[in-house]
Amino acid sequence: MSALPKLDLENESTEVEKPKFEVHDLGSATWVMRKLRDFNNQDTEVKRVAQEQIVAIQKWQQKELEKNESSREYMEGLLSDYLHDMRQTDPKARISTPYGTVSTRKQREGVNWPNDKKLVQSLSDQGLTQYLKPNPKPDKTAIKKDFHFVGDHFISNDGMILDGPTIKPASETTMFKFNE
Secondary structure: OOHHHHHHHHHHHHOOOOOOOOOOOHHHHHHHHHHHHHHHHHHHHHHHHHHHHHHHHHHHHHHHHHHHHHHHHHHHHHHHHHHHHHHOOOOOOOEEEOOEEEEEEEEOOEEEOOOHHHHHHHHHHOOOHHHEEOOOEEOHHHHHHHEEEEOOEEEEOOOOEEOOOEEEOOEEEEEEEEOO
């Protein structure tokens, strides 16, 4: 038999059971309460120190992310400019590297909803309550189906003009896709 299992067998046979602590009077109850209070104080101290560290780490994280963000914007600008230059000769050009691609995506013209209160008021004033949700909030999906822009005005097929919505012009955004 190897030494470790032999030692375990010897310890099992010779182990003496430790006496179990019991509360039997006011003195022992006081001692237990003092120990419990100490555990609570230790818990409070551990939580306080941990919270201080968490705050310090979050501040560090925010600073590093902000530093990365400004560098990221600079690098993205360089690639966007390069892609724009490439698009002068090839309108469908894109940048492809071993680390990812840079391309553009067109976004259709749409509707800006800058002020819901103004829109709700305009709908209410004209009796177009079918376009209001119960709380009252505009049902923008239904509105977009039945209204369209004529110049700068958002007009229904019945000639009702809504105040609030403005034209969101079509645009093109640069997309950065990274390889894993």
